[in-house]
Amino acid sequence: MKRVIICDFVEYxxxxxKLGNYHYANCFAKDGWEVLWMSxxxxxxxxxxxxxxxxxxxxxxxxxxxxxxxxxxxFAPYSLRLYGNYLFSRDEKIVLNNQKYMFPNIKKxxxxxxxxxxxxxxxSNPKYYYLTNVVEYDKLVFRIPDDxxxxxxxxxxxxxxxxxxxxxxxxxxxxxxxxxxxxxxRNKKPYLLNNGVDxxxxxxxxxxxxxxxxxxxxxxxxxxxxxxxxxxxxxxxMATELKVNIFIIGRPRIDLSEIKDMDNVNILGPRPYxxxxxxxxxxxxxxxxxxxxxxxxxxxxxxxxEYASSGIPVVSTDLKEVKxxxxxxxxxxxxxxxxxxxxxxxxxxYNREEIINFGFNNSWRARYEYAMKIIxxx
Numbered sequence: 001m002k003r004v005i006i007c008d009f010v011e012y013x014x015x016x017x018k019l020g021n022y023h024y025a026n027c028f029a030k031d032g033w034e035v036l037w038m039s040x041x042x043x044x045x046x047x048x049x050x051x052x053x054x055x056x057x058x059x060x061x062x063x064x065x066x067x068x069x070x071x072x073x074x075f076a077p078y079s080l081r082l083y084g085n086y087l088f089s090r091d092e093k094i095v096l097n098n099q100k101y102m103f104p105n106i107k108k109x110x111x112x113x114x115x116x117x118x119x120x121x122x123x124s125n126p127k128y129y130y131l132t133n134v135v136e137y138d139k140l141v142f143r144i145p146d147d148x149x150x151x152x153x154x155x156x157x158x159x160x161x162x163x164x165x166x167x168x169x170x171x172x173x174x175x176x177x178x179x180x181x182x183x184x185x186r187n188k189k190p191y192l193l194n195n196g197v198d199x200x201x202x203x204x205x206x207x208x209x210x211x212x213x214x215x216x217x218x219x220x221x222x223x224x225x226x227x228x229x230x231x232x233x234x235x236x237x238m239a240t241e242l243k244v245n246i247f248i249i250g251r252p253r254i255d256l257s258e259i260k261d262m263d264n265v266n267i268l269g270p271r272p273y274x275x276x277x278x279x280x281x282x283x284x285x286x287x288x289x290x291x292x293x294x295x296x297x298x299x300x301x302x303x304x305x306e307y308a309s310s311g312i313p314v315v316s317t318d319l320k321e322v323k324x325x326x327x328x329x330x331x332x333x334x335x336x337x338x339x340x341x342x343x344x345x346x347x348x349x350y351n352r353e354e355i356i357n358f359g360f361n362n363s364w365r366a367r368y369e370y371a372m373k374i375i376x377x378x
Contacts, residue, residue: 004028004120005036007128012037012068016270023364029071036115039076063109077102083127090155098130107134126161142169144179147298175300176321196364197305207278216245221283223249224303229296231289232258234335239265280310285345288316309359313350315341328354
């Protein structure tokens with residue numbers, strides 16, 4: 001049986017975030033592969049930041065197979081040093097040699113689990129570079145989902161780690177055309193592998209109307225990360241100028257005080273992945289209200305495909321990668337045009353069948369099969 005280690009940013013069983021590697025792990029497992037989902041290294045500092053996350057990681061830290069799903073197992077290594085954008089943790093040497101700080105010995109732990117030798121080592125998070133030092137792999141895949149150098153979650157030293165991973169990898173997949181350049185600069189070949197969607201999940205019919213929607217029409221919804229790229233000013237302008245009810249779903253990581261007390265703005269917080277189709281199917285318009293910058297121009301927004309699969313019209317700010325998808329949506333030139341797009345779709349001026357077909361043609365399964373074809377040809 002073939003084996004793959006997948007290295008992501010979140011846990012496989014995260015109830016809120018089901019990102020690309022979650023779906024790729026399921027595809028591998030369905031095809032008969034054994035999958036090890038590696039958690040980020042942890043120690044007591046994680047307990048201070050997130051007690052629930054610490055407890056989960058501790059529960060899968062022993063060197064044995066912790067079953068997460070059929071053919072999918074989890075393991076979290078304990079490390080004396082952690083890498084991140086905070087004091088005493090920004091040095092790239094922590095990541096390049098993190099195995100030296102791990103207890104018990106990471107190589108021996110992986111051997112006990114049966115993943116010291118694998119067919120594929122699949123890395124999306126640069127923090128896992130150290131695994132290239134301890135795992136015997138046939139092929140190394142580096143899937144680049146973001147421009148890490150412009151992400152506040154990473155220190156500047158991530159650039160050096162990323163370069164080393166690119167140089168070492170057999171295959172490099174990028175989720176947007178913008179990210180191709182950093183691979184070409186290292187004289188390596190990038191393969192464009194856009195994000196996708198679990199079409200069956202988001203195209204469900206006869207869903208329940210969320211209680212927060214009751215008695216409120218003209219529903220405009222946003223689902224996703226609420227971070228430095230989220231345009232709070234645009235939301236405020238929308239709420240002020242249009243007679244709409246705005247619903248924001250996600251965990252806020254920025255200050256939303258400017259809009260939280262507005263009567264027609266509903267900040268719902270995160271919702272389980274299984275409930276998101278309810279919120280999309282029963283809304284009138286979905287939005288991608290991102291500030292345009294180098295980071296967002298490099299993003300292939302998963303929510304675009306999820307929105308489309310739900311059959312809901314989408315209005316987005318003027319992002320390069322959104323335009324590159326050629327999606328049948330309204331891409332606004334500026335804030336005023338963004339409001340025009342919302343009003344247009346509230347008036348039902350869109351082709352729902354065209355939107356749904358766009359989602360259908362961008363499934364995670366199709367992405368997986370494309371990637372495996374490339375990998376198996378060499």
